[in-house]
Amino acid sequence: DAEITQSPRHKITETGRQVTLACHQTWNHNNMFWYRQDLGHGLRLIHYSYGVHDTNKGEVSDGYSVSRSNTEDLPLTLESAASSQTSVYFCASSDGIFPYEQYFGPGTRLTVT
Amino acid sequence: KNQVEQSPQSLIILEGKNCTLQCNYTVSPFSNLRWYKQDTGRGPVSLTIMTFSENTKSNGRYTATLDADTKQSSLHITASQLSDSASYICVVSSFDQAGTALIFGKGTTLSVSS
Numbered sequence: 001d002a003e004i005t006q007s008p009r010h011k012i013t014e015t016g017r018q019v020t021l022a023c024h025q026t027w028n029h030n031n032m033f034w035y036r037q038d039l040g041h042g043l044r045l046i047h048y049s050y051g052v053h054d055t056n057k058g059e060v061s062d063g064y065s066v067s068r069s070n071t072e073d074l075p076l077t078l079e080s081a082a083s084s085q086t087s088v089y090f091c092a093s094s095d096g097i098f099p100y101e102q103y104f105g106p107g108t109r110l111t112v113t
Numbered sequence: 114k115n116q117v118e119q120s121p122q123s124l125i126i127l128e129g130k131n132c133t134l135q136c137n138y139t140v141s142p143f144s145n146l147r148w149y150k151q152d153t154g155r156g157p158v159s160l161t162i163m164t165f166s167e168n169t170k171s172n173g174r175y176t177a178t179l180d181a182d183t184k185q186s187s188l189h190i191t192a193s194q195l196s197d198s199a200s201y202i203c204v205v206s207s208f209d210q211a212g213t214a215l216i217f218g219k220g221t222t223l224s225v226s227s
Contacts, residue, residue: 040219041219042117042202042216042217042218042219042220043157043202043215043217044217045215090156090157092156099144099145099162099164099206100206101159101162102159102215103159104156104157104158105156106154106155106156107154107155107156
């Protein structure tokens with residue numbers, strides 16, 4: 001069955017370190033998204049991509065970057081991790097057909113100490 | 114400002130009872146409204162998606178309603194089960210962006226007890 005996976009599921013890192021969170025989908029979806037989820041907030045969009053070599057900034061993109069070298073993967077990189085980036089991160093993908101249903105991965109819980 | 118407000122913030126009900134969750138939004142232009150279920154430690158899973166012209170949609174024991182005039186939606190859960198314990202998130206999509214302008218509510222946490 002097609003699916004979307006994220007790794008690692010849990011990560012503890014130190015302030016200032018570079019961290020990369022992986023997202024892999026087997027639906028062959030063109031559209032992929034990264035969100036963060038924090039207490040007291042709805043999910044917030046970090047970056048998104050409409051296809052290979054396409055990337056766009058979302059609402060809370062500062063301190064994050066993504067690259068899209070193939071259809072299946074959209075890794076999220078924290079260039080220099082900060083305590084404010086402690087959060088649960090979700091990757092999602094969707095096809096290009098209205099109403100653009102999004103399918104979410106299981107999430108990565110990141111703690112920056 | 115585009116916003117999605119959900120109420121109540123949390124809810125506790127007995128197994129077998131019905132409940133209704135509310136969602137008010139101020140998103141414009143409107144494309145569609147979604148309800149997601151998020152179990153603890155998992156990603157959100159879609160329950161329903163309703164476009165402007167749809168005012169009711171069911172998925173098993175879940176029934177969502179949409180009033181586009183008053184910008185309100187509700188999610189009704191019938192004959193609740195312990196497995197319904199989760200966070201329910203209302204999400205509104207804006208019309209002219211292919212899924213990028215999703216505005217998420219903060220969710221209603223439902224606890225079903227036996």
